[in-house]
Amino acid sequence: MSPIVIIGAGQAGGQAVASLRQQGYKEEIILIGDEPHLPYQRPFLSKQYLSGEHEEGRVFLRAEKFYNDHNITLRIGERVKSIDPNSRQITMENGELISYQDLILATGSRPRILNIPGSDLNGIFYLRTLDDVNNIKPTIQSGKKLVIIGGGYIGLEVASVAATAGMQVTVIETEDRILKRVTTPEMSAFYHQLHTDRGVSIVLNSGVSGFEGNDDLTHVICKDEKREADVAIVGIGIIPNIELAEAANIECDNGITTNDKCQTSSPHIYAAGDCSNHPNPIIGRRLRLESVPNAMDQAKIAASNIMGKEASYSAVPWFWSDQYEHKLQMVGYSADGNSQVLRGNKDKQHFSIFYLKDDHLVAVDAVNSAREFMVGRKFYGKKFDPIKLADEAIEVQDAVI
Amino acid sequence: MSKITFVKHDGEELSYEADNGLSVMNIAVDNLVPGIDADCGGECNCATCHVYVDEKWWDKVGTTNSTEEAIMSLNPDRQTTSRLSCQIKMSDELDGLVINLPEFQY
Ligand SMILES: Cc1cc2nc3c(=O)[nH]c(=O)nc-3n(C[C@H](O)[C@H](O)[C@H](O)COP(=O)(O)OP(=O)(O)OC[C@H]3O[C@@H](n4cnc5c(N)ncnc54)[C@H](O)[C@@H]3O)c2cc1C
Ligand code: FES
Numbered sequence: 001m002s003p004i005v006i007i008g009a010g011q012a013g014g015q016a017v018a019s020l021r022q023q024g025y026k027e028e029i030i031l032i033g034d035e036p037h038l039p040y041q042r043p044f045l046s047k048q049y050l051s052g053e054h055e056e057g058r059v060f061l062r063a064e065k066f067y068n069d070h071n072i073t074l075r076i077g078e079r080v081k082s083i084d085p086n087s088r089q090i091t092m093e094n095g096e097l098i099s100y101q102d103l104i105l106a107t108g109s110r111p112r113i114l115n116i117p118g119s120d121l122n123g124i125f126y127l128r129t130l131d132d133v134n135n136i137k138p139t140i141q142s143g144k145k146l147v148i149i150g151g152g153y154i155g156l157e158v159a160s161v162a163a164t165a166g167m168q169v170t171v172i173e174t175e176d177r178i179l180k181r182v183t184t185p186e187m188s189a190f191y192h193q194l195h196t197d198r199g200v201s202i203v204l205n206s207g208v209s210g211f212e213g214n215d216d217l218t219h220v221i222c223k224d225e226k227r228e229a230d231v232a233i234v235g236i237g238i239i240p241n242i243e244l245a246e247a248a249n250i251e252c253d254n255g256i257t258t259n260d261k262c263q264t265s266s267p268h269i270y271a272a273g274d275c276s277n278h279p280n281p282i283i284g285r286r287l288r289l290e291s292v293p294n295a296m297d298q299a300k301i302a303a304s305n306i307m308g309k310e311a312s313y314s315a316v317p318w319f320w321s322d323q324y325e326h327k328l329q330m331v332g333y334s335a336d337g338n339s340q341v342l343r344g345n346k347d348k349q350h351f352s353i354f355y356l357k358d359d360h361l362v363a364v365d366a367v368n369s370a371r372e373f374m375v376g377r378k379f380y381g382k383k384f385d386p387i388k389l390a391d392e393a394i395e396v397q398d399a400v401i
Numbered sequence: 402m403s404k405i406t407f408v409k410h411d412g413e414e415l416s417y418e419a420d421n422g423l424s425v426m427n428i429a430v431d432n433l434v435p436g437i438d439a440d441c442g443g444e445c446n447c448a449t450c451h452v453y454v455d456e457k458w459w460d461k462v463g464t465t466n467s468t469e470e471a472i473m474s475l476n477p478d479r480q481t482t483s484r485l486s487c488q489i490k491m492s493d494e495l496d497g498l499v500i501n502l503p504e505f506q507y
Contacts, residue, residue: 022433041442061442066431293447296440320446327468329446370445370471378475397475 001027002099003073004306005090007080007244008106009033011041012273012295014061016104019303021070029072030098034079037130038064043292045133046157047322050140051164059130083248085266102268102306105256106299107241109274109290114149114234118211124232127154136233142166144230147220149208151178153321155235156191159200160323169200170229172222174207181237184334186353187365190346191323198324238290240275253277255288260312262302270306272298281314282380283333291319316380318373331376332363341389343396344369359383359401372396403496407434408455410504419491425500426450426487436502443487448472449506450486451479455499462489462498478503 004020006013009031017031033039039061048054067074079093089097111126113119125136139146146162148155151173163169171178177188178195192202203224211232212219220229242252251257251265255277262270262278273295277288297315304311321328326349334340337355344351344367352372355363360383364376375396388399405428406416419428429437429450441447445468454462459482465473469485476483486500 018430018433022435043442043444061430063431066433070433292442293440296438300438318446320441320444322444370468371474374448374472374475 002088002101003028003030004102004104005030005032005098005100006104006106007032007090008108008241008273008275009035009037009039009074009076010106010108010273010295011039011061011292012106012108012299013104014039015296015299016106016272016303017067017070017072018062019300020306021072023303023307023309025303025307027101030075031067031072032075032078032080032092034077035129035131036077038062038067038074038076040130041292042128043320045130046127046154047161049130050133050137050158051161052137056130080244083244083250083269085248085250085269088268100268102270104299104302104306105245105264105269105271105275106273106295107244107275109238109240111234112237112239114208114236116208116210118213118217121211121213121217122215123213123217123230124211124234126234127158128238136231139231140165140167141230144168145228146170147172147227147229147232148235149220149232150235150237151175151202152182152235152237153179155233156195156323157321158233158235159195160198163195163198163200164324170227171195171200171202172206172208172220173202173204176204178202178204183330183365184340184353184355186340186342187334190367194324194326194349238274240277240288242275245269245271245275260314261305261310262298262313263305270302272302278313280317281312282316283336287317289317291317293318316377318377327368327370329366329370329373330364331366331373332361332380334363334365336362339386341384341386343372343390344392354384354386354389356384356386359386403491403493403498405491405495405498405500407452408499408501409435410502421491421493423491424487425452425489425491425498426485428491429486434502436506437486438506439487441487445469445472445485445488448476448485451476451503451506452484452486453480453501453503454482454484454489455501456482458495458498461494478505 040059044059148171207223210221245256256271258278301313334355341354350368352366352369366373383401438449
């Protein structure tokens with residue numbers, strides 16, 4: 001029998017091999033990834049690994065021994081060039097052909113690149129991979145000037161690590177508020193204040209048109225002014241890696257199109273994680289998510305269906321972000337709400353915002369409020385009493401009607 | 402190295418030697434111990450690493466932190482010796498640790 005092949009050794013790929021073995025699959029499994037590392041956890045990259053709190057060993061999903069013990073054929077540092085669904089074969093970059101019984105596409109995503117003059121100077125970084133962070137880490141030095149391009153979660157996490165390390169940090173944002181694509185004006189305002197209080201300068205309604213320097217970066221040219229910079233880190237979003245699938249005529253539309261079983265339009269080919277565009281029955285529309293829980297859940301569903309145990313993906317999306325000593329945990333889509341309730345105290349940096357649609361819960365943003373976050377996950381879609389919800393003297397779960 | 406035993410809900414015992422400094426969750430994940438998914442990698446976000454510490458070991462594993470407490474607070478399967486396994490680090494003190502696994506993760 002041909003092996004099960006997984007393309008992409010990231011969060012989803014790493015979980016898929018574990019789930020297949022856990023569910024009793026005994027035949028060969030081949031895990032192929034173009035990064036020269038065992039599968040690892042990206043969230044640490046802009047948080048505890050960048051800050052030095054965790055050493056490199058902590059970022060890996062599983063120790064190397066796991067792959068040996070469970071007889072996983074690891075093809076790390078190798079890239080897949082193409083897929084032929086008709087002959088059920090993939091071609092490696094070096095021309096080698098590998099047959100598959102079932103194939104999981106867990107190719108993830110890549111950073112959107114800024115194509116402007118000076119982009120190839122030393123000192124300009126993107127932050128997606130372990131190698132990226134290993135290059136960035138030595139540049140985090142007290143007193144040096146860092147310009148972060150893009151006020152999204154990754155950019156702001158880097159800002160918090162760098163400001164804590166004593167760097168002079170500027171965040172350049174094109175929109176009229178940070179985090180605009182992902183959260184509400186209230187949350188943007190909270191994070192804006194948090195960062196300015198720590199000495200980070202945030203420039204809104206700006207943008208970057210070029211970089212200057214000889215070999216090394218010296219200036220970032222922004223819409224409003226030219227800024228000195230020793231280092232620039234660009235975090236302006238990601239693009240799903242769908243090219244392999246597209247070239248194999250697998251249906252794609254803002255991600256690789258899958259059904260609720262993580263199956264693509266091509267038989268025996270599944271997709272999971274950042275690269276997939278999938279139906280979410282709870283949210284009621286198709287989504288392409290960029291989150292670890294999504295990668296893990298879909299990997300498990302793909303593995304189950306390959307094993308013949310019919311399983312459907314159905315999960316409320318959630319996410320987290322650590323900035324300074326504050327923990328943000330989020331559930332659902334705040335934009336789906338038509339009213340909001342504040343619980344807790346913003347000034348004490350201990351609060352949550354519940355987003356309701358006609359009194360039914362559609363999202364929670366919880367800052368240092370893990371219980372509210374768990375209520376959001378457990379009671380998503382349930383009707384809440386807004387008055388009780390706002391009253392911290394009443395247990396949050398008792399606000400469910 | 403210290404010894405750790407996971408007791409499955411059906412009574413089956415799984416024992417491993419593990420390096421000190423690893424969390425109980427890390428050991429479970431590296432050995433494919435069923436039912437510990439650890440979706441968040443050990444940061445008190447996911448609650449998919451819930452275990453029951455064997456009563457004899459309860460005093461030795463340290464105290465539950467406030468985030469961990471909040472994350473577990475709504476779990477209907479919670480017992481007095483519930484912990485998130487990512488928050489317990491192996492050490493010489495814990496050599497021989499016994500961990501009971503819940504039937505389901507929540
Ligand atoms: C800095 C940072 C911080 C983050 N923080 C959080 C967080 O706090 N919480 C959260 O939930 N999410 C976070 N995310 C998002 C999360 O990491 C991703 O959603 C997750 O990694 C997606 O998993 P994946 O397996 O789909 O893709 P990936 O983990 O990206 O893995 C895909 C792998 O496939 C490889 N690949 C692609 N094409 C090929 C090919 N042709 N041949 C071989 N290999 C190939 C890629 O190189 C990559 O290694 C963060 C991401 C980053 C970058
Ligand atoms: S691993 Fe997520 S809470 Fe323990």
